[in-house]
Amino acid sequence: QSVLTQPPSVSGAPGQRVTISCTGSISNIGAAYDVHWYQQLPGTAPKLLVDGTSNRPSGVPDRFSGSKSGTSASLAITGLQAEDEADYYCQSFDSSLTTWVFGGGTKLTVL
């Protein structure tokens, strides 16, 4: 059971917009700790996709964006492409546990 809750899977057709939710609590997202998003392509290491200030590392297209409200956060992907098919994870810090925490991951399927 992950501290941050994500849907196990989402899907969309090429060109569509999809969102992935990440639900936390008052001790992590609700405590104003930033939420970061990672993409993990099959068989590879995770890579930072969008950080908590909505910055994207060099090379990440602006089709990816993050947002946060209350105890939840979301990753939006617009103009879905086949190469976006991957696992996506949200991550934050939890002040009660005093540990970094990840969501359980969401598998994105491009139809």
Added chain:
Amino acid sequence: EVQLVESGGGLVQPGGSLRLSCAASGFTFSRYWMHWVRQAPGKGLVWVSHINNDGSTTNYADSVKGRFTISRDNAKNTLFLQMNSLRAEDTAVYYCARSSSGYHFPFDYWGQGALVTVSS
């Protein structure tokens, strides 16, 4: 170019020990916090341990507390994870990752991972 390269993974029997290393290059290693994150086969990412810039502060997930020890050698730009009393449930790919100093910052660079298999 920032690079993190893990080594030391392998097959170990339950109750055994293993030491992972993470060689860092392309940045000033001593200025960054470092972490270990693991991923069991077919499962999600789980944070394991953290160490601050100079090694004076460490944190562990409850599942490894008392069994794993994180350390660093800033002179050799290397991060370590000493894993003792290994259990089958410790089987995973172990990634080292970098973050700036502070709880808000993301893990901006990751290594390629080292596979640890605990089995008899």
